Amino acid sequence: xxxxxxxxxxxAIFFTVLALVACTDSDDYIFDEDDKAVIExxxxxxxxxxxxxxxxxxxxxxxxxxxxxxxxxxxDTVFSSDTLVFIGTVNGPQPIRLQSYGWTLDxxxxxxxxxxxxxxxxxxxxEVVFSVVDFFGDTLSDTLKVWxxxxxxxxxxxxxxxxxxxxxxxxxxxxxxxxxxxPDSLARVDYRxxxxxxxxxxxxxxxxxxxYFTLHQRLNSLSRYTWFVYxxxxxxxxxxxxxxxQFFTKGADDESGLLLQFDFNTMAWSFEGDVSIDILDTxxxxxxxKTISMKDRxxxxxxxxxxxxxxxxxxxxxxxxxxYPDFKADTVKVQLKTQxxxxxxxxxxxxxxxxxxxxxxxxxxxxxIDTLDFADTLKFIIHDGGGLADSSYIDRFMxxxxxxxxxxxxxxxxxSQSLFDTLLVFLPEADKSWNTRLLHLTVADLSKNxxxxxxxxxxxxxxxxxxxxxxxx
Amino acid sequence: MGTNHSHTKVHFPEPxxxxxxxxxxxxxxxxxxxxxxxxxxxPETGNKIERISLTISQPGTADSSPLKIHPGDSxxxxxxxxxxxxxxxxxxxxxxxxxxxxKNLGKGLTYGIAKxxxxxxxxxxxxxxxxxxxxxAFEIIVNSPPKLSETTIPANGDTLWGSxxxxxxxxxxxxxxxxxxxxxxxxxSLQIDGDNYPxxxxxxxxxxxxxxxxxxxxxxxxxARGDTDTLGMRTFYVYEKVGGQP
Numbered sequence: 001x002x003x004x005x006x007x008x009x010x011x012a013i014f015f016t017v018l019a020l021v022a023c024t025d026s027d028d029y030i031f032d033e034d035d036k037a038v039i040e041x042x043x044x045x046x047x048x049x050x051x052x053x054x055x056x057x058x059x060x061x062x063x064x065x066x067x068x069x070x071x072x073x074x075x076d077t078v079f080s081s082d083t084l085v086f087i088g089t090v091n092g093p094q095p096i097r098l099q100s101y102g103w104t105l106d107x108x109x110x111x112x113x114x115x116x117x118x119x120x121x122x123x124x125x126x127e128v129v130f131s132v133v134d135f136f137g138d139t140l141s142d143t144l145k146v147w148x149x150x151x152x153x154x155x156x157x158x159x160x161x162x163x164x165x166x167x168x169x170x171x172x173x174x175x176x177x178x179x180x181x182x183p184d185s186l187a188r189v190d191y192r193x194x195x196x197x198x199x200x201x202x203x204x205x206x207x208x209x210x211x212y213f214t215l216h217q218r219l220n221s222l223s224r225y226t227w228f229v230y231x232x233x234x235x236x237x238x239x240x241x242x243x244x245x246q247f248f249t250k251g252a253d254d255e256s257g258l259l260l261q262f263d264f265n266t267m268a269w270s271f272e273g274d275v276s277i278d279i280l281d282t283x284x285x286x287x288x289x290k291t292i293s294m295k296d297r298x299x300x301x302x303x304x305x306x307x308x309x310x311x312x313x314x315x316x317x318x319x320x321x322x323x324y325p326d327f328k329a330d331t332v333k334v335q336l337k338t339q340x341x342x343x344x345x346x347x348x349x350x351x352x353x354x355x356x357x358x359x360x361x362x363x364x365x366x367x368x369i370d371t372l373d374f375a376d377t378l379k380f381i382i383h384d385g386g387g388l389a390d391s392s393y394i395d396r397f398m399x400x401x402x403x404x405x406x407x408x409x410x411x412x413x414x415x416s417q418s419l420f421d422t423l424l425v426f427l428p429e430a431d432k433s434w435n436t437r438l439l440h441l442t443v444a445d446l447s448k449n450x451x452x453x454x455x456x457x458x459x460x461x462x463x464x465x466x467x468x469x470x471x472x473x
Numbered sequence: 474m475g476t477n478h479s480h481t482k483v484h485f486p487e488p489x490x491x492x493x494x495x496x497x498x499x500x501x502x503x504x505x506x507x508x509x510x511x512x513x514x515x516p517e518t519g520n521k522i523e524r525i526s527l528t529i530s531q532p533g534t535a536d537s538s539p540l541k542i543h544p545g546d547s548x549x550x551x552x553x554x555x556x557x558x559x560x561x562x563x564x565x566x567x568x569x570x571x572x573x574x575x576k577n578l579g580k581g582l583t584y585g586i587a588k589x590x591x592x593x594x595x596x597x598x599x600x601x602x603x604x605x606x607x608x609x610a611f612e613i614i615v616n617s618p619p620k621l622s623e624t625t626i627p628a629n630g631d632t633l634w635g636s637x638x639x640x641x642x643x644x645x646x647x648x649x650x651x652x653x654x655x656x657x658x659x660x661x662s663l664q665i666d667g668d669n670y671p672x673x674x675x676x677x678x679x680x681x682x683x684x685x686x687x688x689x690x691x692x693x694x695x696x697a698r699g700d701t702d703t704l705g706m707r708t709f710y711v712y713e714k715v716g717g718q719p
Contacts, residue, residue, distance in 0.1 A: 158668050165640040165681035175679070177672040212673040247640070337636055 043130035043142035075145035123184035170249035187233035222257030222308035256336035257308030261345040273323030326386030351386035354449035567594035618700035644677035
């Protein structure tokens with residue numbers, strides 16, 4: 001019997017398959033647990049703050065967030081204006097072949113990148129999922145949780161009582177009301193209410209859940225108080241606005257008050273003197289007076305003085321600083337109304353008098369000359385009635401050139417209850433010259449009043465005449 | 474020996490073959506089209522009623538979607554059947570049910586609530602003409618609206634003496650029976666010269682910032698159920714007081 005050609009073909013295919021199978025180690029296709037490769041899929045995020053908090057860190061409210069910028073997290077609460085950076089990683093012991101990867105936001109497509117930036121603008125809770133499908137079709141994923149919110153809003157205009165309100169009751173019962181809300185209508189808004197007296201001492205500091213507050217505490221009559229409101233939502237996001245308003249309590253029917261506030265045109269806050277204040281009537285007859293220590297200035301470096309009660313009417317205010325006679329106050333005329341506290345907060349104590357520079361001779365007597373012999377040390381007395389600055393406010397010019405070589409020393413001493421400074425000018429050896437030279441001194445006081453003094457420095461004597469050892473020989 | 478096979482063939486006339494073929498094609502198209510048609514269900518088994526909603530109407534108020542009535546007023550509870558053409562095929566039975574009793578209060582698409590009612594329906598059963606039933610619980614809120622007293626400080630036309638910074642007292646009075654029973658709360662809004670100041674439950678505040686001249690204010694109160702009362706606009710005049718004397 002003869003085989004048909006088709007039978008030959010079948011045998012050929014059969015033996016070929018048999019050969020291929022024989023060449024294959026079937027053990028390679030048996031699952032071995034030791035050979036397993038664990039693939040780790042990780043999703044993380046970080047975020048950039050919105051521009052307001054980056055550019056105005058000092059202007060953010062009390063509740064500004066303090067998170068780190070580069071911190072990678074699995075869950076976070078962010079502003080809708082924040083830009084989020086999503087980072088997806090796939091780790092394994094060997095190169096991993098993936099069919100696909102991508103991100104979803106609340107089960108909707110978001111991106112097909114490992115790392116990308118995107119804001120989430122819709123307020124509320126969101127789930128961001130990073131998913132990969134590996135070579136075998138298995139899906140692996142990791143989930144991020146994001147709460148998106150916006151800052152609460154505070155109306156700083158329409159508040160009760162309005163700023164600078166007068167005549168509020170001092171026996172308690174002041175009602176405060178304002179308007180605050182969450183723009184997303186999702187988060188609860190709480191408030192921090194603070195009440196301070198005129199010396200910035202805290203009277204009330206409390207957290208409340210409603211935009212109103214009733215003060216039952218008694219206050220001083222005819223006094224000024226400041227109230228603050230901060231808003232924060234349940235995600236710890238604070239309002240950018242802060243309510244800061246002042247009010248005054250009332251006195252009796254025929255009483256008024258006068259609140260004076262001084263400042264200086266100077267850096268003289270190291271002073272420890274007094275400010276003397278006199279209240280005169282329109283006929284310049286003294287009504288009352290008060291002395292305030294400069295140590296009692298408030299945290300804004302203002303000195304305040306409250307005169308209450310006073311009868312309604314017109315008055316003059318004089319202020320002076322006995323220890324610093326250079327400071328002169330403007331004469332302020334005020335008119336007081338019944339049950340109101342008049343605030344004079346623009347009283348400036350001005351020092352417009354520059355220091356004086358006096359030359360001392362070898363016997364420490366002041367002399368009125370403008371020519372000095374060259375010497376290693378030149379002595380000057382510098383006096384100012386408003387406070388002298390240190391040597392950094394003294395410049396010296398040699399022949400019209402700013403001299404940074406000549407060294408200075410200031411020694412303070414009291415003469416007749418006044419503070420005088422002895423200025424020692426040490427001329428370097430290199431300044432010895434055969435010519436007359438010009439020494440120009442510039443001295444500024446703490447109020448930046450400047451005094452100038454120009455002196456001729458006679459040339460040093462030639463060596464034979466300057467050698468004391470030669471004299472008398 | 475030879476055998477003779479005779480083959481008999483039936484021959485149709487050519488025009489007949491074509492017409493039969495056309496008829497078959499036409500029949501198939503017709504059958505397909507008929508199969509694609511969405512035939513309506515048997516009327517006896519069809520789901521005709523989409524929904525039944527309840528509204529309440531009281532004299533002077535529109536239908537309220539929250540089932541809310543004011544005590545002391547008569548009202549009508551209405552079952553609205555959608556689509557409306559089936560409203561006559563639905564029977565509504567009104568009940569009051571609590572842990573102890575189940576009382577049948579009446580039948581009909583509307584239920585009249587008397588001024589001095591003792592029980593309000595809180596459950597209905599809708600039955601169609603085939604006997605299918607739909608039962609649903611609901612609640613009718615009985616809310617007393619807030620009421621503002623006509624007496625205010627300042628009164629209409631009052632003259633107030635003081636500077637622009639002098640704080641003046643604004644006072645009013647609001648009442649609500651439900652608040653007294655601890656079942657409700659009131660929020661007030663003070664409108665002065667067009668500016669709105671939400672003041673919550675406060676009924677008197679002191680406000681400043683009034684220049685000499687004519688000013689106006691009014692108060693709006695709203696309870697937690699959304700009922701409101703508004704006072705008519707009050708006018709007051711501010712005159713500057715200098716040196717303690719008007």
